[in-house]
Each structure stands twice: as structure tokens, then as C-alpha cells.
Amino acid sequence: MKSVKILHTSDWHLGKKLFKLSRLPEQKIFIEYFLKTIQSEDINLVIIAGDIFDTPQPPHEAISLFFSTLKRLSDLGVTTVIIAGNHDSAVFIDSPSPLLKELNVHVCGQLINSEHQLDLGKLTLDLEIHQSKIHLSLLPYFRNWEMEVLAQQEQLQLENEEDYLKLIELLFKKLTSSEADTNILVAHHLFGPFQISGSEQGISLGTLASIPLKMTSQYFNYAALGHIHKRQSFEVEKSSIVYCGSPLPFRFSESNEKSMELITIDKEGVRHEKHALPMIRKLVKLELQSDKWNKQWLSHLENFENACQLNPYYEVHLHLVKPEAGLHDIIRQAIHDSGAEVLSFFTLLPETENGSIDHLQVINQLQNTEKLFETFYQNKYPGTELPLDLKSELHLLLDEVRKNEIQDL
Known part of the structure; x- marks a missing residue:
């Protein structure tokens, strides 16, 4: 038979x-x-x-x-x-x-x-x-x-x-x-x-x-x-x-x-x-530290083997050391320039030694957030000031975040 x-x-x-x-x-x-x-x-x-x-x-x-x-x-x-x-x-x-x-x-x-x-x-x-x-x-x-x-x-x-x-x-x-x-x-x-x-x-x-x-x-x-x-x-x-x-x-x-x-x-x-089945496109999780992301990304590119027909999609986990205006866009662009795309981007806050988020550190960082946002806005739109209505919305948002962080202390 x-x-x-x-x-x-x-x-x-x-x-x-x-x-x-x-x-x-x-x-x-x-x-x-x-x-x-x-x-x-x-x-x-x-x-x-x-x-x-x-x-x-x-x-x-x-x-x-x-x-x-x-x-x-x-x-x-x-x-x-x-x-x-x-x-x-x-x-x-x-x-x-x-x-x-x-x-x-x-x-x-x-x-x-x-x-x-x-x-x-x-x-x-x-x-x-x-x-x-x-x-x-x-x-x-x-x-x-x-x-x-x-x-x-x-x-x-x-x-x-x-x-x-x-x-x-x-x-x-x-x-x-x-x-x-x-x-x-x-x-x-x-x-x-x-x-x-x-x-x-x-x-x-x-x-x-x-x-x-x-x-x-x-x-x-x-x-x-x-x-x-x-x-x-x-x-x-x-x-x-x-x-x-x-x-x-x-x-x-x-x-x-x-x-x-x-x-x-x-x-x-x-x-x-x-x-x-052959891998057609890889889905890749990428862990980066905000103070050395560029070195980590270049190392990843050097060691990454892509035998797929299509370029990979990335999910980025960015571990923040301190707030940096525009860093998300810079990282997205770097990955885009390699021929790949970022589909998902997570920002992870600093943690204490026991693994919990340091809420006091977050509150302290929020004090500088308005200044960071103004700098980001002026870099994106040279020669213009941050509009008052946008600044007011930012204040309301930051106040809400501060309240939540204080409750978690």
C-alpha cells in the first residue's frame, strides 16, 4: 500500500x-x-x-x-x-x-x-x-x-x-x-x-x-x-x-x-x-538602558542574525535612569534607519533595591518635567514658546501624577 x-x-x-x-x-x-x-x-x-x-x-x-x-x-x-x-x-x-x-x-x-x-x-x-x-x-x-x-x-x-x-x-x-x-x-x-x-x-x-x-x-x-x-x-x-x-x-x-x-x-x-516553517519576520524584545542605549543598540545590531525575508519588528523596553526629552523619538529613528520598525515602546521607571518603584525619586523628577517639556517643544518648533493652554494642561497632568505618587508612598 x-x-x-x-x-x-x-x-x-x-x-x-x-x-x-x-x-x-x-x-x-x-x-x-x-x-x-x-x-x-x-x-x-x-x-x-x-x-x-x-x-x-x-x-x-x-x-x-x-x-x-x-x-x-x-x-x-x-x-x-x-x-x-x-x-x-x-x-x-x-x-x-x-x-x-x-x-x-x-x-x-x-x-x-x-x-x-x-x-x-x-x-x-x-x-x-x-x-x-x-x-x-x-x-x-x-x-x-x-x-x-x-x-x-x-x-x-x-x-x-x-x-x-x-x-x-x-x-x-x-x-x-x-x-x-x-x-x-x-x-x-x-x-x-x-x-x-x-x-x-x-x-x-x-x-x-x-x-x-x-x-x-x-x-x-x-x-x-x-x-x-x-x-x-x-x-x-x-x-x-x-x-x-x-x-x-x-x-x-x-x-x-x-x-x-x-x-x-x-x-x-x-x-x-x-x-x-521558515521564520518570515522576527518579533524581537529589546531591553535598553537610557544612559547607554546607543552602545547597546549597536551591539545588538552587530550580533543580530536575520535570515528572515522581512526585517524585524521590535518591542522596546527602555529603562530610565533620568528623564530625557525626545529620547523615544531618537531611539525609534535609529531602529527605523536600520530598516526595522518599533511597534511597541515601554518606559520603565527606576526601582529601589527591593524592586519597587522609588516614588520620591519620581516626584523629584516631575519637578523638572515642565522644563524638559519646554525644551523639547522649542527644539521641535524653533523660535516658538510653549503655548499657555498647553502649559496649563501639562500642569494639571503633573498634579494628578504627583497625587498618585504621594498616595503610593
């Missing part, structure tokens, strides 16, 4: 912005690499496990990129399976379903359909690839009200964690097939002892913190999961339960190392491995 090759990806978040800057240039580069991987690895089936878009109403360019990608997948001759995530509009994902089937693209946006029924014809898909029978159970992101509807139909009361577990297991039984060689779950929810990476939205399932791995392993050979942006893999008995992670870091708190999951089905069973 010739092996079946499956590529598992999720959490594209097309249309995502980071501090008002679109990530579409990076997402387009990822999709080109994604399509090349399908060709080079001879992929038969593509699974996209939710959060295709970043918002329920994505920008037109993101929608266009999505549908053009589906057309190119069809041209490559692969079968594509897509479910909705918590960021997606379930109805929007479902609406082009009849048309997409002509492209061999199967989409599933809702657990409970518009008639408030569990449509197993929509939630399951049977494929035969290289004489291997594969049954896919599609579990898009579902909300608590959908579980309530399902519970009513099954005459169950959802009062505690045990009730939710019974309902989940009943759902798994309905979705799986005893006739298939391989049962694959495609889901966008929380399973097992997951670790968040920092940019995922919180989701809940009644009183359940997550769906147990052992229960999942009893029904599926492989679970292709979405929602968590950090790759995580769990091996339970003969089952693999995998969050493949997002293709890009979406916050500075996320790791720059990203991947997809390559699954192989052959006579030996189901195997999977991480397929590392």
Missing part, C-alpha cells in the same frame, strides 16, 4: 494586525511556502483546523487570499478539509460549501445547523486514498448553547463536569466509524494539559477545563487540533493528539519558531512529525 501523506495546519488568522500593521505580507509568504510543501512532500490531504481569519468580518484582501489559496489547492489535486475556529464566522465559513465541494474542498463551520440539528453528513467525511479508508470527524469550534441543544435532544441535563463528559463521549461515538482503517478528529477546542502561548482568546466548555486526552484516544488514531498557537503533541496509547500551532508569531510573547504537522499513514499505522 502506498503511504497517505497529510499536512495539518491551523490558526492562520488571515487579516491579523499587530499594532495596526497588517500581517498579510507575511501570511502571503507563508502560503507560498505551504503550497510548495504540498508539492515537495506529495501531500494527498490538507487539514486546516480553524481560525482561518482573525475576525468574523475579515478584510477583503484576506478573503481574496483565502479563496485564491483554495483554488490553487484544488489545482494541485489535493483534498482539503477546513473547520471554523472561535475567531471565524461559522456561517461565513459554511456558506460557500456547495461551490467549494466542486474544488474538492470540504468546510464545516457549525456543530448544530440552522435547523438546530446535528448534521452528521456535514460533520463527517469518508475518503479512500491509496486503498486506505480514512474517516474524518469534523468538530468546529462550538459554543455552550450548542451543547445545550445537543443535551436536550439526548435528554441529558448539563449540571456538572461529568454531564459534559458524557455528552462529549456520546458525540465522539456518533462521529467515528468502525469501518474505517483510520479515524481522524479535526477539532478547534481545548484538549488535555495544553499550554497557551499568549495570544489565544480564552474559550470555555461549560464546567470543563478541557476535553480529556484518554477519552479522545479511545475513538481516534490522530486528533488534528487548532486554537493553541504553540505546537504541542500528546501520545496516548495508540493515538496522537496534536496542536500544530500557528504559522506566524502573533505577539511578542510568542516564540518565533513555528511549524506544521506532517502525517503519514501506511501499513505500519499513523505516524507524524513536525515540519518546521
